[in-house]
Amino acid sequence: MDSPTRSGTDGGTPEFRDFAAARARHLVRTAYLLTGGDAHLAEDLAQEALGKLYGSWRRVSRMENPAGYARTVLVNTFLSHRRRRSSGEHVTDTFAETPAPGPDPALRIALLDALAELPQQDRAVLILRYWEDLGVEETATALRTTPSAVRSRASRALARLRTRLGDQLADLAQP
Missing domain, CATH: 1.10.1900 (c-terminal domain of poly(a) binding protein)
Structure with missing residues (x-):
């Protein structure tokens, strides 16, 4: 059997x-x-x-x-x-990744660098809300938190991104 x-x-x-x-x-x-x-x-x-x-x-x-x-x-x-x-791996050197073709790879890299500087929870909220296009409730469920925590984390994380990106923000918003 x-x-x-x-x-x-x-x-x-x-x-x-x-x-x-x-x-x-x-x-x-x-x-x-x-x-x-x-x-x-x-x-x-x-x-x-x-x-x-x-x-x-x-x-x-x-x-x-x-x-x-x-x-x-x-x-x-x-x-x-x-x-x-x-998890004992440690980065010993930075290797350049090949950027995806697009209108301006430098802006994409700036955004990825800014995202990398955010705390993990904030980054997860932004990725789920704006990259995955999930609603507040769905994001809260995925992260096992409350919708109000998702809204406040998203607001703070976006403010940090705006501060970090500065003048590049207007360029990133262009299609």
């Missing part, structure tokens, strides 16, 4: 493989913003989030919004990453 394994040696269910293939790029892109532009850490966090989803895929696949749950798992993985004592 065959029994399902939890070790993942069977390669996973086709449904999970399809879900992971469809959502992985989006999760990496969101993690990239959360990490302040660290592409390698973003890939690691997205992979870790997908690993956590795989372990509970039966339950997750029955949810109304598995993609939203995956995003929540990713954000929680990001927030707990720095708290873990086992």
